Amino acid sequence: MAKLAEPTPTTHIVSTQGDLPWPVQGSISSSFHHRDGVHYNGIVIQASAGTPVNAVHTGRVVFADWMRGFGNLLIIDHGDQIMTLHAHLQQFSARPGQQVSRGDEIGRVGVSGGQTRAALYFEVRRGGEPINPQRWIARR
Numbered sequence: 684m685a686k687l688a689e690p691t692p693t694t695h696i697v698s699t700q701g702d703l704p705w706p707v708q709g710s711i712s713s714s715f716h717h718r719d720g721v722h723y724n725g726i727v728i729q730a731s732a733g734t735p736v737n738a739v740h741t742g743r744v745v746f747a748d749w750m751r752g753f754g755n756l757l758i759i760d761h762g763d764q765i766m767t768l769h770a771h772l773q774q775f776s777a778r779p780g781q782q783v784s785r786g787d788e789i790g791r792v793g794v795s796g797g798q799t800r801a802a803l804y805f806e807v808r809r810g811g812e813p814i815n816p817q818r819w820i821a822r823r
Contacts, residue, residue: 694741696761703739703820704785706769707792707803711817724813725768725806732801734792735776736769738783739820747775747790753804754796757789764811770804771796 696703709730713723742761750756753770757777760766773793777783792803807816 693762695763696740696742696765697763699740700819701821704737705820706739706767706805707734707736709734709792709803712800712802725770725804726816728803728805730792730801730803732773732791732793734801735788736772736790736792736803738777738785738787738789739767741784742767742782744777744779744781744783744789747777747779749795752796754798755790755793756796759783759789764809766808767816768804768806768808770806771798771802773801 707728707730709728711726712729713727738759740761742759744757745760746758755772756768756770757772757775758766758768769790771793772790772795774791777789783789792801794801805816807814807819
């Protein structure tokens with residue numbers, strides 16, 4: 684019988700809400716729930732292809748693979764029922780099961796997943812439900 688993965692212990696991410704670093708430097712081209720009239724569960728940050736994408740908080744990589752609509756997708760479990768999703772990556776710098784710390788490179792910006800311009804799709808989920816990532820990352 685396969686051993687189930689242990690849940691990620693608390694990383695106290697909730698106490699950092701509004702102060703998390705941006706996963707990549709760039710400008711937001713699509714905001715939460717707004718993208719060409721389509722319901723969107725995250726934000727799109729425009730950045731040059733190959734730009735490093737960094738973990739916004741300590742956690743464990745639970746998924747790093749291609750997924751339809753997302754392209755190369757990496758998901759980090761931060762504990763406390765909070766996960767961050769990073770999509771349209773050109774490449775992965777972290778692998779499933781790996782522990783990451785705030786600021787660690789986890790991938791590179793790309794155009795995977797049907798995108799026409801290099802960008803990072805960034806989503807925050809609490810208990811599996813999307814929540815506005817702009818409430819979590821620091822204001823500029």
